Amino acid sequence: MISRAFRPFRALRASFRTLAFLVLAAIAAPAAQADAILHAFNWRYADVQARADQIRDAGYRIVLVSPAYKSEGSAWWARYQPQDFRLIHNPLGDTTAFRNMVTALQQRGIRVYADIVMNHMANEAFKRSDLNYPGSAVLSTYAGNATYYNGIRLFGDLRNNVLSGNDFGPARCIVDYNNVWEVQNYRLCGGSGDAGLPDLVGNSWVVAQQQQYLQALKNLGVKGFRIDAAKHMPASFMNAVLTPTIKSGMHVFGEVITGGGAGNGEYDRFLAPYLRDTDHAAYDFPLHNQLRSAFGFGGRMSQLVDPLAVGQALQPSRAITFTITHDIPNNGGFRYLIMDPTDETLAYAYIFGRNGGVPMLYSDNNESGDNRWVNAWNRSDLKAMVRFHNTAQGTDQQVLASGDCHLIFRRGDRGIVAINKCGNSVAVPVNMNNSVLWWNTDYRDALDSMSVVRITNGTYTFNLPPRRARMWLR
Incomplete structure (x- = not known):
């Protein structure tokens, strides 16, 4: 089994094959709607x-x-x-x-x-x-x-x-x-x-x-x-x-x-x-x-x-x-x-x-x-x-966690969305062992650049501030 620590390198090699496919697909397919x-x-x-x-x-x-x-x-x-x-x-x-x-x-x-x-x-x-x-x-x-x-x-x-x-x-x-x-x-x-x-x-x-x-x-x-x-x-x-x-x-x-x-x-x-x-x-x-x-x-x-x-x-x-x-x-x-x-x-x-x-x-x-x-x-x-x-755009969606106050989902391996509607902070542990998200890589919040997610092991705890949304991008 390939170590999770080396996952980004495996993904990088795969991305070259994906890029070639996407270039060809873009020529044949209409613009995204x-x-x-x-x-x-x-x-x-x-x-x-x-x-x-x-x-x-x-x-x-x-x-x-x-x-x-x-x-x-x-x-x-x-x-x-x-x-x-x-x-x-x-x-x-x-x-x-x-x-x-x-x-x-x-x-x-x-x-x-x-x-x-x-x-x-x-x-x-x-x-x-x-x-x-x-x-x-x-x-x-x-x-x-x-x-x-x-x-x-x-x-x-x-x-x-x-x-x-x-x-x-x-x-x-x-x-x-x-x-x-x-x-x-x-x-x-x-x-x-x-x-x-x-x-x-x-x-x-x-x-x-x-x-x-x-x-x-x-x-x-x-x-x-x-x-x-x-x-x-x-x-x-x-x-x-x-x-x-x-x-x-x-x-x-x-x-x-x-x-x-x-x-x-x-x-x-x-x-x-x-x-x-x-x-x-x-x-x-x-x-x-x-x-x-x-x-x-x-x-x-x-x-x-x-x-x-x-x-x-x-x-x-x-x-x-x-x-x-x-x-x-x-x-x-x-x-x-x-x-x-x-x-x-x-x-x-x-x-x-x-x-x-x-x-x-x-x-x-x-x-x-x-x-x-x-x-x-x-x-x-x-x-x-x-x-x-x-x-x-063009990536799949998977809900990682949800509850009365919060919803967390990923978009392919490119981004993570987390929303906390409540007036109190929420800490949400999520199992990452089967996730396509990259490890040892920064996902930075598009809404607040100071907020970064970096997954380093099989469980990541998302700390969500009250009445806020996070939209982390790799």
Whole structure:
């Protein structure tokens, strides 16, 4: 038997063979799909472009930007009320600014994902009672500066409306959010007499316009689509628009908000059918609920050992993992999903440390007033987590220990993640005799360089400080 003390040398020789294999595999295989996403929520396209070098250096390889089409109004929610798909013109920038942003990010190896709204158009009942979009006032603006607007046109004829009353469903508000038919065929309304967001139907004309819009974004270099309000559309509508041609080479995922995974009513009524009837990915709300439960009062970190096995996480290939999305802090009905700030940071260590899903980090301009997520993308601890994620990509995961307070797992032989959610320190002895982790080698914490793990015998005791995460890298 080879002595454990010489294990690093054996691993080193093996690594040369592995390296040769990986080089050949990299030539034949597509790029990894688990690169970290920066959700640059409500950022101006010019600001994203200006930060391109910093975004690259921070380790993000994907940037999700807010909906790009004709919309007006300074509030963040106005970006989710389209007036016209045929051009990009809104307070975040126009088609030229969007194209320049995509080019700048592409040059740095960063992919752009676009948030898209297929379900509805703008609520403009206070302006007009008809359903002709973009409407006579907007068409008049186009005509008044035809050279500019035609220069930023994506497709179509800007002299005419693109949608009419025949393209919308009944003017009825959703009342029963447990009724699948209502949720997918009636309007999202705000109450107090609000007329709601005019709900599009999946007729051949609507489908053709949305296909042209998505193809135009793809032609600009967009590599992924986030489907807003996917819960509110029949799968047949989404599948008609998102053809295999449009989806080729694209990463598509939908927003289907649920209160949990298998056994949860919203999951069973909406998310499970969405996953069954499309091939799209989705926000992993089941895992988010499991995170909240595990980190919450009375929860146990052992709940995070294998949430997929108990139906509380999506399949890794279809999961977008997160700790916060833009809807959670910005909509009163979802604010109960906000985690304690320290728990949120520990949860980020979990989703960036684990093997499975595509992790997304949210960073806004304080639209909610909480002042918690401004410049989150550039926080040193979160950037260190992204670095761990990038280093550990492609390695397997094995849980080494778990309990009420702690969870410790390895990522191949490259890294170790340890999380202690409790207010007291925890000492955890772990048998290392059958571990693939290297002995007599420093694993240094990406979050605190003073913390080092060095395994020298068959048992290693992990000393975990209270309310902290460790992410050691070899």
